[in-house]
Amino acid sequence: MALDYTIIGQRLKKARIDKKMTQENLAEQLDVSIAFLSRIERGNSHINLKRLTQICDILGVSEGYILNGASSKSTNYLSSEFNDILNSVSPEKQKLIYKIARVISEEEE
16 A cells, blocks of 8 residues: 555644644654655655654654554544455455454453
8 A cells, every 4th residue: 555645744734733733833843844844744755654653753743643544533433444355355255254253352341
């Protein structure tokens, strides 16, 4: 799966705005230029994992959410990923996956 840096940038921008931070504030904390941060938010600059982790720590969001939109706190956590798996396997395997998930969910109750 290729990373879509435009979507990653949009999620980072939303997280920054939700935290009521300006690009200037975040750039200062990261010790980068505002122009560089702007390019990241537009998806015009790739971001490495070290820098992503720094930004996520400052913004209080998970790397998983920024990279794939899934947050363990959301009500539909991994639902898209489960649907992809279910759609890619036979009906017999779907039934097996369902039975396993059912057993695990009953253990938590």
